[in-house]
Amino acid sequence: MSLFGKVETDVEIKASAEKFHEVFSCRPHHISNVCPEKVQGVALHEGDWGKEGAVxxxxxxxxxxxxxxxxxLEAIDMENKSVTYKVIEGDLMEHYKSIKLTIEVSPKDEGSLVHWIIQYEKLNEEIVDPHTLLQLAIDVTKDIDAHLTQA
Known part of the structure; x- marks a missing residue:
């Protein structure tokens, strides 16, 4: 059994790829206003919002x-609308040696497709894959979409 793994999913949204990507790349601190029961706060510790290297x-x-x-904030690709965060401290590190979340947004005829990728290395074989974290990402995606598309 490998300690390395990847879980991923696609979520269809009504919002534009540009608007959704901007939230995670440049304005993640607004997410706690959109779904405070899921994300209670997002604070900048180092660097600048929307810049690679921001903590x-x-x-x-x-x-x-x-x-x-x-x-x-490890990587931002404005052209391809992707952003990658690498977790360096916190509760997830009790179970994972490394964990990285990538959000890719692709425009569709109507709306967009959000592709979430969580790559990880478990500390041991007893640790479960981060499916609940992936479900949280899905739920937050839907909340942000509803916020971005409300009249």
């Missing part, structure tokens, strides 16, 4: 418990 601290609820993750 962002996320306060969120996972499996019914308040959690924290400090992550580096």
């Amino acid at each position: 962002v601290c996320w306060d969120y609820v996972l499996d019914g418990k308040t959690s924290v993750a400090k992550a580096i």
Whole structure:
């Protein structure tokens, strides 16, 4: 059994790829206003919003418990509408040696397709794959979409 893994999913949204990508690349601190029951706060610890190398601290609820993750904004691709965060501290590091989240947004005829990828290395074989984290990403995606598309 490998300690390395990847879970991924696609979420169809009504919002434009540009608007959705901007939230995660440049304005993640607005996410806690959109879905405060899931993401309670997003704070900039180092660098600048929307710039590679920025260190962002996320306060969120996972499996019914308040959690924290400090992550580096590792890569932003404005043209291909992707953003990658690498978790460097926090509750996830109790189970994973490394964990990286990538959000890719592709425009469609109507709306967009959000592709989430979570790559990880578990600390040991007893650790479960991060499916609940992926479900949180799906739920947050839907909340942001509803916010971006409301009249």
